[in-house]
Structure formats: C-alpha cells, structure tokens
Amino acid sequence: MHAKLYKYRWQYAMIAPAVVLLLLFHYIPMAGIVVAFRDFRIGSSIWNSPWVGLDNFVFLREPQFWNVVRNTLYISVLKFLFGFPAPIILALLVNEVTRSTFKRFVQSVSYLPHFFSWIVVAYILQALLALDGGLVNGLIGKMGGEPVFFLGSTEWFRPVVVASGLWKETGWNAILYLAAIASIDPQLYEAAKVEGAGKLAQIRHITLPGLVPTISIVLILSIPSLITVGMDQIYPLTNPANIEVADVLDTYVLRSGLQQGYFGTATAVGLLSSVISLLLVLATNRMSRKLNGEGLW
Numbered sequence: 655m656h657a658k659l660y661k662y663r664w665q666y667a668m669i670a671p672a673v674v675l676l677l678l679f680h681y682i683p684m685a686g687i688v689v690a691f692r693d694f695r696i697g698s699s700i701w702n703s704p705w706v707g708l709d710n711f712v713f714l715r716e717p718q719f720w721n722v723v724r725n726t727l728y729i730s731v732l733k734f735l736f737g738f739p740a741p742i743i744l745a746l747l748v749n750e751v752t753r754s755t756f757k758r759f760v761q762s763v764s765y766l767p768h769f770f771s772w773i774v775v776a777y778i779l780q781a782l783l784a785l786d787g788g789l790v791n792g793l794i795g796k797m798g799g800e801p802v803f804f805l806g807s808t809e810w811f812r813p814v815v816v817a818s819g820l821w822k823e824t825g826w827n828a829i830l831y832l833a834a835i836a837s838i839d840p841q842l843y844e845a846a847k848v849e850g851a852g853k854l855a856q857i858r859h860i861t862l863p864g865l866v867p868t869i870s871i872v873l874i875l876s877i878p879s880l881i882t883v884g885m886d887q888i889y890p891l892t893n894p895a896n897i898e899v900a901d902v903l904d905t906y907v908l909r910s911g912l913q914q915g916y917f918g919t920a921t922a923v924g925l926l927s928s929v930i931s932l933l934l935v936l937a938t939n940r941m942s943r944k945l946n947g948e949g950l951w
Contacts, residue, residue, distance in 0.1 A: 690922040696915070710918035711926075719906070726902040729888075730880045732816050738876060740824045742869065745831035746857060761832075764825025775818055776890035780805065783814065806895030819887065830872065831865060838864040870942045877938045878931035903927055 659666070685700075690710055692703040713719045744764065751757040767775075782789050783804035791801040804810045842860050851859070885904030892900040903923060911920030939951065 687921065687925055689917055690925045692918060694917045696917075706918065710922040713910075713919055713923065721898075722901050722903055722906045725899055726881065726883055728899075729812055729815055729902060730883045732812060733819055733883065734876065734880065736816055737819055737823065737827075738873070740820055741827035742831055742865065744824055744828040745835060746861065748828065748832060749835050749861070750853065761825070761829075765829060766825070767822045768826035770822065772822075772884075772886040773890055775822060775887075779814065779818060779891065803895070805891060806893060808896055808899045811891070811896040811899050815887065815891065819884075827872075831868060834865050834868040835861060874935060874938045874942055877934045880934060881927045881931050 689700055689703075691705060691707060692700065693706045693709075694700060694703040748757060748760055748764075751760065770778075780788075783791070785791060785801055785803045785806070788804075790804070795801060802810065804814055838860065843856055846856050846860060882904060883902050885902075885908060888900060888902055889905055889908070892905060907920045907923050910916045910923065
C-alpha cells in the first residue's frame with residue numbers, strides 16, 4: 655500500500671487540490687442539512703436552534719408548492735426531450751462535413767454561446783423579444799402581424815426557455831459525442847463502404863452503436879436535471895406576468911430562503927430534491943446496465 659502511494663505520489667499530488675475543494679464545498683456543507691429539521695434564524699447557531707422535526711416539510715400540503723413541482727417537471731421534460739438528442743444529431747451532422755476548415759468553423763460557432771452567462775443571454779433575449787423595439791416583434795409588425803409579449807406570456811415562456819437552452823448548450827454538449835465518434839475504428843467505415851453501405855447505413859450500424867456507451871453515461875448524469883432545471887436560466891427571465899409558469903423549485907428555494915427568511919423550509923425543499931435526484935440516478939444506472947451493460951458503476 656505504501657509502495658503504491660509513493661509510486662503514484664505525483665498523481666495524488668495533482669488531484670489533491672480537487673479533492674480538497676470537493677470536501678470544502680460539497681461534503682462539509684452537507685452538515686447544514688440539519689437546518690431542515692430546526693427552526694433556524696439569522697444570528698443564532700445551527701446547532702442551538704430549536705428542533706422542530708418535520709414541521710419544515712409543511713410545504714408538501716400547500717397547493718402552490720405542487721404548482722411549482724408541475725412547472726419544474728414540465729420545463730425539465732421539454733428540455734430533456736429536445737436537449738438530449740440535439741447534441742447527438744449535431745455531432746452526427748458535423749462529423750459528415752468533409753471540409754476541415756468549414757467543420758472547425760461550425761464547431762466554433764456552435765459551442766461559442768456556452769461561454770455566455772445566462773445574464774448575458776437574458777439581455778440578448780430581451781433585446782430580441784421585447785414588446786416595444788424588439789427585433790422579432792419589429793419583423794412581425796413589418797409583416798402585418800400583432801406584436802407578441804414573448805417574455806410576459808405564459809404560453810411562450812417555456813418555448814423561449816427550451817430554445818435558449820438549445821442555442822446555448824447544444825454545440826458544447828456535442829463535443830463529447832464528436833470525441834466518441836473520433837474514437838471509432840475507421841476500418842469499420844472502410845469495410846462498410848466495400849459492402850456498399852451508404853452514409854445512413856454507416857450511421858445506423860457503426861456510428862450510433864459506437865455512441866451507445868457515451869449516450870448511456872450522459873443519460874444517467876442528465877436525469878437529476880429533471881428536478882433542477884437551472885435557476886441561472888429561469889430567474890433572469892421571470893417577471894410578474896409569467897410567474898405562474900416560471901416559478902420552479904430553484905426559484906421557490908431562493909424566494910423561501912433568502913427573500914422570506916424561511917431557511918428551514920428552503921433547506922427541506924433542497925433536501926427532498928436531492929433525495930429524489932439520487933433515486934433517479936440509481937434507477938437510471940440500474941436500468942442502463944440491464945439494457946446495454948453500460949453504467950456509472
């Protein structure tokens with residue numbers, strides 16, 4: 655054991671900072687879960703706060719909370735249905751581009767939006783979709799249509815969220831699949847061409863089967879997003895006009911904890927979400943291993 659530690663001492667030294675950061679910002683803060691069972695107030699200690707048991711879970715009886723859950727699931731399912739296959743399709747299309755210069759250009763343009771913060775994206779959307787002076791409504795008006803309040807409409811809010819998520823993350827997520835495609839043995843494609851297989855047949859019988867392990871891992875890691883749709887995307891786009899469909903678990907926790915001071919309730923919601931996410935990951939991993947033998951463990 656000591657010999658192995660000495661042999662790989664430099665590798666352990668390289669990962670040590672990441673392990674320390676993981677402990678400091680992910681594991682040690684888990685002690686704060688106890689707030690979900692205490693009546694914590696600013697100025698008092700977590701450990702000295704009165705124990706209230708499950709009283710902080712009273713939100714489970716509130717209709718407003720279940721509306722928040724419905725909004726969360728609605729948006730997350732839409733984002734999953736459109737966002738999960740999109741990078742796979744983009745990777746397949748980019749892989750078929752033969753001109754290397756154009757291929758690099760497409761890749762650069764597609765993953766560049768990933769580096770924009772959601773605040774910047776929100777400002778871009780407001781500039782494009784504003785009711786008065788927005789580029790999109792300007793074009794609609796020139797074509798004789800009536801302006802649409804996209805960011806203040808309960809009908810348009812979800813499509814805007816899904817579309818903006820696709821624009822921002824599809825190119826970046828496609829990089830993983832492009833790397834997986836690059837690892838496929840080129841001799842398989844050459845043999846398929848000799849047998850007379852066209853492009854679609856090669857994609858169906860070589861590329862997609864080669865992507866199955868990567869797709870399985872990404873699927874397992876994506877399942878927790880069904881509970882957390884991303885406050886950094888939703889919150890900047892939320893306003894009183896669309897709050898009915900825009901209020902999700904992340905914004906509910908933010909409002910309950912930081913704005914209203916119900917720290918116990920906010921922690922209880924976060925704890926419940928984390929437990930559900932863990933169960934989803936375990937179930938998806940087990941299902942993936944049964945279907946194709948691939949999983950995280």
